[in-house]
Amino acid sequence: MTYHQGFRFFSGYFDRAAQVALLAAVRDIVADAPLYVPTMPHTGKAMSVRMTNAGALGWVTDRDSGYRYERLHPVTGNAWPAIPAMLVCLWRNVADYPAFPEACLVNVYDSKSRLGSHVDADEHDRNAPVVSVSLGDDAVFHIGGSRRSDPKTRMVLRSGDVVVLGGEARLAYHGVDRVRAGTSDLIEGGGRINLTLRRVTVAS
Secondary structure, three states, X not given: OOOOOOEEXXXXXXXXXXXXXXXXXXXXXXXXXXXXXXXXXXXXXXOOOEEEEEOOOEEEOOXXXXXXXXXXXXXXXXXXXXOOHHHHHHHHHHOOOOOOOOEEEEEEEOOOOOEEEXXXXXXXXXXXOEEEEEEEOEEEEEEOOOOXXXXXXXXXXXXXXXXXXXXXXXXXXXXXXXXXXXXXXXXXXXXXXXXXXXOOOOOO
């Protein structure tokens, strides 16, 4: 299913057993790199998701320094844990890119969480795609064009789905309008986890 050139959607890429295994891997990440609430640049307003990272680099944001990648967890000061092997394998299978991902952003949503329309533009290498995995409750996802005002296409992302933003879609505005509480029993207590794989530096 293609909405924009370079946008690919893999419905149910991970079956239930694989989702359970991925969730266990996320718990291991969080044990080493605890979830925290990031803040927006300039305003310091708290975001509605909790987050952490895995990989050599982690995406972070705060009031004073804004959006960026760092090698250390901003709260613990420790290096991020490694990206789980299952996700590295996913990247090999769908990214069509010669170098490995360097960052895996873990966003945890509750029923009130949103992710405003944005472009993933903090990476030096824009030729590498962004690969995203959904776990848990359904999310209403939108993708538009190169301008925030461009028309948007909406679709429901379910647990186990994978989205790839490459080509022209790599710099398309996208976001999460809402989470549909109670649509999955994967995560105890409900909620949604999104795992986003990115290559940050240009491959040599």
